[in-house]
Amino acid sequence: MSDLIQAVDSPQEIACAARRLxxxxxxxxxxxxxxxxxxxxxxxxxxxxxxxxxxGMTFFRLWLRRGNLEPVLLRELGPSSLNGxxxxxxxxxxxxxxxxxxxxxxxxxxxxxxxxxxxxxLLGGNGCLVRVPSRLVWITRRVMEKLQEVDQAGLLIDRxxxxxxxxxxxxxxxxxxxxxxxxMIWGGAEAVSQVRGLPFPHWARVxxxxxxxxxxxxxxxxxxxxxxxxxxxxRIARDVWQFDQQACSSPQVLFxxxxxxxxxxxxxxxxxxxxxxxxxxxxxxxxEPALTSAICLARASWLLAEAGNHxxxxxxxxxxxxxxxxxxxxNPTQGRTLSVxxxxxxxxxxxxxxxxxxxxxxxxxxxxKEERLAKAAGRSGVDRIVKLGRMxxxxxxxxxxxxxxxxxxxxxxxxxxx
Amino acid sequence: xxxxxxxxxxxxxxxxxPPYGVDPQQRHTALLALLKKELAYACDRNSxxxxxxxxxxxxxxxxxxxxxxxxxxxxxxKANPPLALIGTEEVRHTLTSSATTGQMxxxxxxxxxxxxxxxxxxxxxxxxxxxxxxxxYLVIDTAENLTAQAELGARGxxxxxxxxxxxxxxxxxRASQDGDSSLDLEKLLACAAKWKHADVLVYGFTHVIWTQLxxxxxxxxxxxxxxxxxxxxxxxxxxxxxxxxTRDVFIRGVASVLSCSADRVVDYYGMVENVGVVYPDxxxxxxxxxxxxxxxxxxxxxxxxxxxGQRGLIQVCSVLPTSFPGFLLLTEDMAEVVDYDECPCxxxxxxxxxxxxxxxxxxxxxxxxxxxxxxxxKRSRAA
Numbered sequence: 001m002s003d004l005i006q007a008v009d010s011p012q013e014i015a016c017a018a019r020r021l022x023x024x025x026x027x028x029x030x031x032x033x034x035x036x037x038x039x040x041x042x043x044x045x046x047x048x049x050x051x052x053x054x055x056g057m058t059f060f061r062l063w064l065r066r067g068n069l070e071p072v073l074l075r076e077l078g079p080s081s082l083n084g085x086x087x088x089x090x091x092x093x094x095x096x097x098x099x100x101x102x103x104x105x106x107x108x109x110x111x112x113x114x115x116x117x118x119x120x121x122l123l124g125g126n127g128c129l130v131r132v133p134s135r136l137v138w139i140t141r142r143v144m145e146k147l148q149e150v151d152q153a154g155l156l157i158d159r160x161x162x163x164x165x166x167x168x169x170x171x172x173x174x175x176x177x178x179x180x181x182x183x184m185i186w187g188g189a190e191a192v193s194q195v196r197g198l199p200f201p202h203w204a205r206v207x208x209x210x211x212x213x214x215x216x217x218x219x220x221x222x223x224x225x226x227x228x229x230x231x232x233x234x235r236i237a238r239d240v241w242q243f244d245q246q247a248c249s250s251p252q253v254l255f256x257x258x259x260x261x262x263x264x265x266x267x268x269x270x271x272x273x274x275x276x277x278x279x280x281x282x283x284x285x286x287x288e289p290a291l292t293s294a295i296c297l298a299r300a301s302w303l304l305a306e307a308g309n310h311x312x313x314x315x316x317x318x319x320x321x322x323x324x325x326x327x328x329x330x331n332p333t334q335g336r337t338l339s340v341x342x343x344x345x346x347x348x349x350x351x352x353x354x355x356x357x358x359x360x361x362x363x364x365x366x367x368x369k370e371e372r373l374a375k376a377a378g379r380s381g382v383d384r385i386v387k388l389g390r391m392x393x394x395x396x397x398x399x400x401x402x403x404x405x406x407x408x409x410x411x412x413x414x415x416x417x418x
Numbered sequence: 419x420x421x422x423x424x425x426x427x428x429x430x431x432x433x434x435x436p437p438y439g440v441d442p443q444q445r446h447t448a449l450l451a452l453l454k455k456e457l458a459y460a461c462d463r464n465s466x467x468x469x470x471x472x473x474x475x476x477x478x479x480x481x482x483x484x485x486x487x488x489x490x491x492x493x494x495x496k497a498n499p500p501l502a503l504i505g506t507e508e509v510r511h512t513l514t515s516s517a518t519t520g521q522m523x524x525x526x527x528x529x530x531x532x533x534x535x536x537x538x539x540x541x542x543x544x545x546x547x548x549x550x551x552x553x554x555y556l557v558i559d560t561a562e563n564l565t566a567q568a569e570l571g572a573r574g575x576x577x578x579x580x581x582x583x584x585x586x587x588x589x590x591x592r593a594s595q596d597g598d599s600s601l602d603l604e605k606l607l608a609c610a611a612k613w614k615h616a617d618v619l620v621y622g623f624t625h626v627i628w629t630q631l632x633x634x635x636x637x638x639x640x641x642x643x644x645x646x647x648x649x650x651x652x653x654x655x656x657x658x659x660x661x662x663x664t665r666d667v668f669i670r671g672v673a674s675v676l677s678c679s680a681d682r683v684v685d686y687y688g689m690v691e692n693v694g695v696v697y698p699d700x701x702x703x704x705x706x707x708x709x710x711x712x713x714x715x716x717x718x719x720x721x722x723x724x725x726x727g728q729r730g731l732i733q734v735c736s737v738l739p740t741s742f743p744g745f746l747l748l749t750e751d752m753a754e755v756v757d758y759d760e761c762p763c764x765x766x767x768x769x770x771x772x773x774x775x776x777x778x779x780x781x782x783x784x785x786x787x788x789x790x791x792x793x794x795x796k797r798s799r800a801a
Contacts, residue, residue: 289718289731289776293750296491296721303470304494304501311473315486316720 004144005132008163011175014129017161018179021101021127024158030125031084032073034155039064039119041150046143054139055243056112056392063116063394072396073123076405084125086413093415096408098125099205100181105195107187107210108133108167109246114140116394117184118160124408127159129176137164167191173198182407186210207406209399212248212358213332216388217346217373220259221365223267232363233267233274235389236338239361240319241278242392245334248399249359249384249391252332253339257346264342265310268323271340272312275319279336284318291335292317298333328352347376355381358399361388421459422740428452429535429710429737437542437708438765442758445709445767450484452737453745457487460743463503467743485714485723489733489746492691495524502527504741513690516572516653526691529741539694539738540579543708546765547684547698548583548648554613555584556606558622558631560593572690573623576652579696580621591630601634610642617646620676623653624685627672628663635675642676649676649683650698656775687772691747694738697772704756704769711736713768715755716748718776729754729773750776 008014043064051057062068073081077096080087086095102121106113114136118128132140144162151157165172177183177198182205185195189211200206216236223229239251256264295317302309302322310323320337322330327349330339343349350360350373360377362385364370374385383400386393396403419427432448440448457478461468471478474488481487494501500512508529515524528536557564563574564587570578581587590606591599622631627649635642649672658668665685673680681701688696697705697713707713712735715724724730732749739745752773761769 284719287719289752290750292718292721292731293491293493293748293776296748297493299473300470300491300494301497303473304466304497307465307469309469313473313475315475316722317718 003141004148004157005137005141005162005164008165008172011171014163014172014175015179017163018101018127018129021129021159021161025098025100025125025127029084030155030159031082032077032123032125033082033084035122035125036066036069036082038147038151038156039069040066042147045146045150048146051142051146054111054143056110056116057143059392059394060112060116060143064119069123073404076396076402077408089412091414093413095411095413096124096405097411098127099407099409101127101129101179102182102184102407103176103180104128104130105183105185105187105191106130106133106136107191108135110186110243111136111139112143113186114162115143117186120184120403121182121407122156122159123404126182126407128161129180130160130162131173131176132162132164133167134164177204180204183207184209184407205406207401209401210248210358212383212399213329213356214249214251214359214361214391215253215255215329215353215357216251216361216363216391217255217257217350218363218388219257219346219365219369220262222363223256224259224262225365229267229270230274232388233271234277235363235387236271236361237274237278238389239391240275240336240338241282244284245336245338247392250334251338251359251361251391252334253330253341255327255346255349256340256342258342258344264323264340268310268312268321268340271321271338275321275336276314279318287317287335294333295320295335295337298322298337302339329357346373350376350382351380353377353380353382357382359384359386359391361386361391363388421455421462425452425455425459425737425740426531428455429740432710432737433535433538433542435709437546437710438706438767440709440766442767446484446712449710449712449735449737450481450487453484453487453735454478454481456737456740456745459740460503460745464501464743467501467503484712484735484746487746489735489748490743491748492524492689492750495526495691495742495744496522498522498525500525500527500742502742504529508741512569513575513693514569514571515690524689524691526693526739526742526744528693528739532693532739532741535738536694537579537582539708539710539736540696541582542710543696543698544580544583544650547700548619548650549617551617552583552585553617553619554609555580555587556609556613556618556620557587557589558591558620558627559589560591560599561589562593564589572653575690576623576688577621580619580650583619591626599630601630603634603638603640606631606642607640610644614643615646618644618648620647620649622649622651624651624655624668625653625657627651628658628661628668632668632671632675636671641674644676645678647676647678647682649678650686651683652686652688652696654775687751689734689749691744692734692736693744695734695736697770700761700763700765700769702761702763704761704763704771705753706761706763706765707768709767710738713753713770715753715770724755726755726757731776732770732772752776 043061046061078087086093104117106117114132121128148157177200186209313320322339325342327343360382377385471488476486478487509527510530511528513526592602593599669680669683672683684698686696686698695711714733715730717724717730732751732753735746753770756769
């Protein structure tokens with residue numbers, strides 16, 4: 001079995017790989033239907049004990065299923081898209097064609113992101129050039145080996161070139177950028193700015209996912225309800241824990257709407273139990289010392305800032321709940337540090353959001369109220385409004401952008417004969 | 419006796435002890451008792467600090483280990499106004515750290531008593547390494563850093579902290595008009611000639627000694643003949659690491675231009691927030707903790723103290739400050755614990771080796787806005 005992730009050291013290696021991907025794409029076009037068949041087999045192969053504990057793997061397997069992806073394809077590319085056919089558009093016909101080669105720059109903190117990103121481009125029939133962050137090489141290789149097992153004919157595997165190189169190798173990033181027709185860039189502010197500045201061809205379509213922040217909010221009726229509270233707290237803990245709260249869809253703050261008869265201290269006590277339980281199931285295996293310092297500083301700064309501020313945390317950096325009454329988005333600490341802020345009016349808080357906010361996780365009893373809040377959030381720049389506990393469920397559109405359509409060209413054919 | 423009076427008496431008693439000769443268990447017992455009193459005192463003096471301590475997961479009053487007492491991350495001293503236990507009228511000096519570009523420096527306030535203990539602490543420690551005698555003191559810096567000021571930087575504080583050992587002080591750098599400095603070779607050569615047979619103390623920031631003394635002398639092929647010299651340096655290795663200057667290269671370079679043996683060049687670790695405590699290297703390249711202080715190296719994963727041989731974040735503990743709550747501080751630096759007693763040099767208690775600043779996390783994911791849109795928007799809203 002050849003190494004699925006190449007340690008690349010020269011721009012020529014990347015240019016050569018891109019040429020090969022282009023040749024393969026020209027030799028044989030693939031339809032979404034063909035891709036879905038391989039994806040189905042891949043999903044089954046990923047049900048493996050070795051991979052079960054990889055963060056996001058359960059979700060990735062569900063993502064790959066035909067039942068999940070077909071509706072996405074139909075919505076983004078139209079009813080005839082599955083078999084790569086033309087579809088009527090008035091007197092013309094439309095058909096999706098691949099851009100060519102799509103470069104992928106996934107974030108280094110999301111284990112499944114290199115493979116998740118390339119699935120979007122493969123569904124459009126593209127070849128994929130993927131830079132795998134060093135921290136994700138091992139896990140990505142394991143996941144790609146499963147694809148190789150189920151794709152003996154090389155229908156998809158031959159259209160993928162995965163490269164591993166140091167993030168500081170500007171020459172290799174440039175070689176990648178010069179070789180692609182489209183790019184999917186994911187990550188933090190610094191990484192995204194650097195990749196966006198690369199010399200892409202003028203025709204290349206560049207789609208950026210992140211950096212963004214996310215928040216959660218609950219109305220008084222929901223968080224005061226003692227019978228449902230433990231369940232909501234478990235959902236919040238799950239959203240905080242996944243990806244160690246470093247994903248753009250991770251909640252950094254939970255706004256609780258004030259209401260008569262509700263005691264926020266009681267609520268955070270339940271939240272503490274949920275955090276403890278989640279930590280017991282998913283303890284950290286490692287942490288950057290700088291993040292430990294940041295967590296300690298967040299705890300101290302919060303409690304020193306205001307004598308009325310409260311906090312719950314263990315002696316370890318495992319998790320932190322900061323409780324107060326500020327209505328403004330706090331600086332994100334990440335590392336499972338959730339600010340719980342009691343506010344008078346959720347609508348007022350949501351109206352102050354801006355385009356930095358990606359996802360708003362909601363727990364709201366009244367449907368009409370939720371609709372009003374969702375409308376306000378959308379107007380304020382939020383791209384996803386979902387139920388608490390589902391903040392990381394990857395779906396299209398993401399960051400307000402479709403996932404497959406940006407990586408295809410919709411070709412219009414107006415027939416020459418009346 | 420007032421709480422502060424009792425604390426003062428306890429501190430003085432620890433300062434009187436041989437700095438590295440106390441049995442670790444005895445020292446721990448004394449430190450624990452005194453630190454508890456200091457915490458209680460600080461809680462009385464500062465309601466914000468009390469709020470922090472009250473939220474600590476363990477009650478400090480019943481703690482039986484220094485490691486269980488509530489500690490502050492050193493970053494809280496970047497706040498303005500500085501976190502203090504005294505009124506502004508009692509502030510004698512404000513010490514500021516040397517912040518890197520774009521960062522806010524730490525600031526700690528000293529009253530007369532804390533300033534006095536700071537001097538005593540440094541003298542007690544350094545005396546153990548170079549002896550008690552007063553001697554000529556050569557400062558590898560400009561005279562501007564010697565001037566007494568209300569607000570004193572880390573360099574100034576370090577230079578002035580050693581002034582008690584001086585019979586005379588000479589600064590061998592001169593400030594240039596562009597704000598830079600350069601070696602005053604004439605002055606240096608005159609000192610070298612005058613002090614050839616004397617015991618001499620030299621101090622400078624590590625990178626300043628290298629770039630302003632060693633390199634210029636090496637370039638001109640000049641060797642000074644001051645064999646009875648002790649060269650103390652501090653301030654970290656980051657800038658020299660960027661120039662690929664290792665500890666060995668540095669020591670050999672300094673020893674060669676001054677014609678002294680390598681064991682006369684002593685690196686020490688310290689920070690303005692940990693007033694009165696410095697950690698010089700012993701002959702076995704280990705750092706030691708004096709009787710009035712403690713070092714706890716904590717695992718970044720659990721924040722529990724590490725075993726000997728393991729690395730972690732450094733927590734400094736000192737009984738000396740009473741003007742600000744700097745008794746127990748978690749730094750952003752890393753160290754490896756060598757042993758919890760019995761260094762071959764004979765000094766007792768924890769010995770450790772500095773392992774640099776905790777590296778900044780390389781990737782913090784797509785949820786990391788850093789100082790981009792969100793904070794800009796926040797700033798503009800605030801404006």
